[in-house]
Amino acid sequence: MSLDVLAAGILAGGLYALIGLGISLVFGVLGLMNLAHGELVIGGAYLASLLVVDAGWDPLAALPLAMAGMALIAYPLQRYLLTPLLRGSKSAPLVATFGLSLLAQALFQAAFGTHPKALPASYADTGLSVLGVRVQTVYVIAFGLTVVLCAGTHLILTRTRAGSALRAASADPDTAAVLGIDVDRVYAMTFAGAAALAAAGGVLTGVAQSFTPSSGLPLLLTGFAVMALAGIGSVGGVLAAGVALGVLQSVSVSLFGGGWRDVVVYLAFFLVLAVRPQGLFRKAYAG
Amino acid sequence: MTPTPTPRRWWPAAALLLSTVVCFALGGVLDHGTLDLGVTLLCYLAIAQAWNILAGFGGLVSLGSAAFVATGGYAAALLLVHTGLSWPLAVAAAPVVAMLLALLLSAALLRLRGDYFSVGTLAIAIALQALIRNWDWAGGASGVTLPVDAVPSGGNLFQLAVIVAALAMALTLHARHSAFGIRLAAIRDNEPAAAGLGVAVRRHQLAALLPSSAITGLAGAVIAFQFVVISPDGVASVSWSLNAVLMTVVGGTGTVLGPLLGVAVVYYGLTRELQSEQTLSLVIEGVLLIAIVRFAPQGVWPLLCRTARRLLGPRPGTGRPVTGRGDEDETVPSGTETLAMDVA
Numbered sequence: 001m002s003l004d005v006l007a008a009g010i011l012a013g014g015l016y017a018l019i020g021l022g023i024s025l026v027f028g029v030l031g032l033m034n035l036a037h038g039e040l041v042i043g044g045a046y047l048a049s050l051l052v053v054d055a056g057w058d059p060l061a062a063l064p065l066a067m068a069g070m071a072l073i074a075y076p077l078q079r080y081l082l083t084p085l086l087r088g089s090k091s092a093p094l095v096a097t098f099g100l101s102l103l104a105q106a107l108f109q110a111a112f113g114t115h116p117k118a119l120p121a122s123y124a125d126t127g128l129s130v131l132g133v134r135v136q137t138v139y140v141i142a143f144g145l146t147v148v149l150c151a152g153t154h155l156i157l158t159r160t161r162a163g164s165a166l167r168a169a170s171a172d173p174d175t176a177a178v179l180g181i182d183v184d185r186v187y188a189m190t191f192a193g194a195a196a197l198a199a200a201g202g203v204l205t206g207v208a209q210s211f212t213p214s215s216g217l218p219l220l221l222t223g224f225a226v227m228a229l230a231g232i233g234s235v236g237g238v239l240a241a242g243v244a245l246g247v248l249q250s251v252s253v254s255l256f257g258g259g260w261r262d263v264v265v266y267l268a269f270f271l272v273l274a275v276r277p278q279g280l281f282r283k284a285y286a287g
Numbered sequence: 288m289t290p291t292p293t294p295r296r297w298w299p300a301a302a303l304l305l306s307t308v309v310c311f312a313l314g315g316v317l318d319h320g321t322l323d324l325g326v327t328l329l330c331y332l333a334i335a336q337a338w339n340i341l342a343g344f345g346g347l348v349s350l351g352s353a354a355f356v357a358t359g360g361y362a363a364a365l366l367l368v369h370t371g372l373s374w375p376l377a378v379a380a381a382p383v384v385a386m387l388l389a390l391l392l393s394a395a396l397l398r399l400r401g402d403y404f405s406v407g408t409l410a411i412a413i414a415l416q417a418l419i420r421n422w423d424w425a426g427g428a429s430g431v432t433l434p435v436d437a438v439p440s441g442g443n444l445f446q447l448a449v450i451v452a453a454l455a456m457a458l459t460l461h462a463r464h465s466a467f468g469i470r471l472a473a474i475r476d477n478e479p480a481a482a483g484l485g486v487a488v489r490r491h492q493l494a495a496l497l498p499s500s501a502i503t504g505l506a507g508a509v510i511a512f513q514f515v516v517i518s519p520d521g522v523a524s525v526s527w528s529l530n531a532v533l534m535t536v537v538g539g540t541g542t543v544l545g546p547l548l549g550v551a552v553v554y555y556g557l558t559r560e561l562q563s564e565q566t567l568s569l570v571i572e573g574v575l576l577i578a579i580v581r582f583a584p585q586g587v588w589p590l591l592c593r594t595a596r597r598l599l600g601p602r603p604g605t606g607r608p609v610t611g612r613g614d615e616d617e618t619v620p621s622g623t624e625t626l627a628m629d630v631a
Binding site for chain 2: 027033035081084085088089090091092093094095096098099100101102103104105106107109110217218221224225259260262263266267269270271273274275
């Protein structure tokens with residue numbers, strides 16, 4: 001096993017962690033399995049492509065705008081569609097996000113066509129040599145950005161008033177509401193934040209590889225795999241789980257060939273769910 | 288309103304038997320295009336009804352129908368291509384293999400609660416599609432072509448589809464009217480309470496999962512015969528899961544006749560009308576799914592029943608409250624309460 005394979009796996013894992021973080025946040029706080037998360041990721045990539053492909057921006061310059069854009073789209077979705085559903089029957093929100101996922105795929109198709117797109121950047125295909133290990137520049141950037149975003153999320157959750165409100169709403173929404181916390185708003189803000197994280201992941205994914213309107217589903221499952229590995233509520237656990245998954249995938253591709261990269265992730269996901277449904281690093285956001 | 292146990296009646300079974308015989312006979316009369324359409328609708332009905340048994344009556348919201356369609360389809364196809372068995376044997380093998388897969392996965396799947404179960408089944412559907420794509424013996428990404436003269440077509444295929452759909456309907460009737468169904472609904476409504484009343488939770492869920500998978504696998508075999516060329520993007524596509532959910536949710540989850548209505552509405556209203564407008568069809572399907580769970584979570588069929596009853600007014604002379612559980616297939620009885628009354 002060469003170090004290159006290991007390094008590539010660790011770095012790719014950063015991206016998985018970024019995608020998993022949003023899913024984990026939404027499930028941890030809202031108790032909502034968001035089947036449209038993959039489309040939030042791809043939506044971020046398409047939003048950025050408007051600036052990058054059509055206006056010639058650098059993807060990293062377009063990234064904050066894509067994050068803001070997806071957050072703006074996500075906020076009303078949660079506030080006016082999903083939150084009311086959360087109070088209804090058990091499976092309604094899940095089915096609704098399934099519908100949202102389809103709807104988003106169809107809208108991507110209508111707006112951008114079905115041919116693969118990519119975000120061109122000078123660092124998209126170049127490599128770096130660190131201590132004799134060859135790595136792709138874009139994955140180094142992605143990993144660095146993921147660590148920053150994870151740290152930022154952790155700090156917001158633990159050090160700000162908004163974070164306290166979020167943890168309160170997560171632990172006990174009814175009591176939080178009695179204490180004057182606008183739970184509906186907290187939910188919508190959480191979803192918007194998760195969408196922003198997803199968009200960041202989408203932009204970086206778009207630079208590293210091409211994407212189509214239906215690329216969201218594999219990303220969604222990778223994100224779920226990260227969440228299942230990490231359990232709910234620990235930002236550091238999400239990062240560790242993403243890296244573990246990246247290494248697992250990278251190693252299995254070098255052993256069995258490229259066709260198996262997704263199969264390995266799904267099987268790992270399923271096994272973890274089956275053996276340890278609460279995840280490997282479970283901790284409550286409140287704790 | 289206290290739900291009472293629904294007594295087993297003779298007429299739903301009789302109606303099912305009659306319509307099965309009539310449809311079966313139609314297999315020798317109808318023209319080729321109608322038969323082909325019929326096979327498609329009946330397969331959708333079987334898959335939707337199998338999902339309904341699992342999700343509507345058992346509370347296990349699966350997104351894995353596609354996995355069992357693929358398993359059944361590929362099992363039948365590979366047996367035909369590689370062993371040269373006759374098609375009835377290949378069809379008989381499909382539900383067996385699908386059930387084996389379900390049994391194998393159930394150890395993991397039935398440990399999962401609520402949404403975790405849904406995501407687990409979705410992962411299985413996607414993983415299976417990826418597996419088949421990499422499996423050269425099964426034709427890999429390009430799939431397998433069935434020997435055309437060895438598979439049933441036209442009237443025979445239609446009759447096979449009629450039997451599969453009838454089995455699905457019969458199973459749903461059983462889930463709706465039997466003590467087994469009441470216990471299953473009790474688990475759906477309140478698992479700890481049901482377990483406390485002595486229901487073997489895992490065994491009942493397995494007893495819903497296995498036949499549901501078998502029916503879906505059977506439908507998969509029929510679909511494989513209809514398609515002739517089967518590929519990971521065809522029979523293993525997640526759109527089978529989507530259609531099962533969409534058709535049942537639109538018609539009415541947990542009702543016997545809802546999925547029948549849902550198949551007709553979704554297929555005639557969307558899939559067929561918008562065959563040339565794939566994107567628009569997908570948009571409408573997505574919006575429809577969201578709109579139904581948002582504004583009519585029970586589905587269209589219970590809505591129609593209620594409207595009809597309001598228009599007709601209370602029946603004279605019986606003195607029975609209008610909302611009482613009668614012949615109409617409005618909603619599923621609340622299992623835990625019914626069971627509690629039974630036990631008491």
